[in-house]
Amino acid sequence: MSVVEISRVSKQFGQTTALQGIDLEIGEREFVSLIGPSGCGKSTLLRIIGDLIEPSSGTVVVNGKSARQARNDRDYGIVFQDPVLYDWRTVAKNVALPLEMARWSRQKRNERVRRMLELVELQGFENHRPWQLSGGMQQRVSIARALSFDPALLLMDEPFGALDEMTRERLNIELLKIWEASGSTIVFVTHSITEAVFLSTRVVVMSPRPGQISELIPVDLPQPRTAATREAPSFFELVTHVREALHLGHDLDRAAPVTQEAKA
């Protein structure tokens, strides 16, 4: 059974067509990356899957139910493009927020928060306020929060965009470990071609105006992925494949050619 079924989804913002005719099926335990130039509707598609906005037309089915029902059942863990932390809560309390709302006991909560903060290497920052942390640290808090309650479906919108390269690569590996252990399905938005190829079982290449899927690229690199994966010839082939798909989408649009890592 597929976890996400998107059929003929379009989204209109006034005059702007953010998405048009999106069809996408995501299977259980898949790791799907959405990649494409800024403004091609990646965030919008993620929001529609998470039922944060409604499509103008088309349907989204998640775990066999409507996206609304899936949201009400708390099937989603979402990492937004901005960290979205509450200043009136400490770092630990921010991570504990979804657990509080799911009525976990205090003891279970504390235990889980400790483990999550360890995972994103923020031990010792429990009692800090979000504004006392750097942008990268804030984003790690937001990742810890999304992972804390073992959601069936993780929606991540450029979660590592604000991180330095080293932290990013380490968290890539950590994320894959979590994905493997938890059995969750992940939809992941990124600007980075190498990140998309390294993480995913499938890369969805999108093109703008209107936002469309231009190519689906299966990534058949062996699991588990390690640092060695990045040096395999097949890795480079896939990276080239994705890059060409991105450029193609752009050339059709007759826009300026994108650089390797299309920037916001």
Add this chain to the structure above:
Amino acid sequence: MSTDVPVAVQPVPRGGLGRMVGRRVVDWLPALVVFVGLVALWQGLIVWLHVQQFLLPKPTSIATTFWTDKSELWHAGWYTFQEALGGFALGSGFAILVALVLARWRPLATALLPYAVAANAIPIIAFAPITNQWFGGGLTKSSKIAIAAVLCFFPVLVNTLRGLTSVRPQDLELMRSYAAGNVEIFRRVRIPTALPFIFAGLKVATVLAMIGAVVGEYFGGALNAIGVLILSRSRVFQFNEAWAGVLVVCLFGLALYIAVALIERLALRWVPSTSE
């Protein structure tokens, strides 16, 4: 790694009373010097220019009166302060309740807010003689409490409502992703976001409450009220006593303001600006 350098990793500062008001004692020195300078200038000008006592008494004579009459002054001040405090609590409390209701049922706010803003512009003090008659002929505390309450109501209402509705969209989106209900969104997001606004309104209200009570007393009040005392002493040209009364009003007003400011510091230790 540069993005990972923490901006400020020290824990939220805690400290003595001085810290909680946001400044250390040393930071108050310049203000203190200005105060002493101004009082000295006032004293000096009166002595050198031979200003008449009824125009402006010397600070030293006011201080002397303040000291000799301290018992009567403090009792009168305390009486009026109780009125102000009652009005402050009543008006602010009611304002916060109304704001919560209006924020919950937004069309209601859209319909009523223009009137609240307009009413905010009405010089409510002008109604003092009338409200004095409404509440038992003006000698009661309740008439002053009523004026103070009405004065406090609008700034707190407008500020609280603005706070409750100025939540960042992404903060709500996160709540939405957890399928949070309205009550939960209020409790976890709207009220914490509104708190700094509420305190801003409350601080304005402390000043208004004292003004309301004292001015209410100018139109008739109990004999042992500070407003009545100031009025009766200036009628018989006892300006030292009248000025000492004004000083007492200032001190009580300031005390209420500082009390609210202290509670704000304690409640809002998470706000970035409260700890440099």
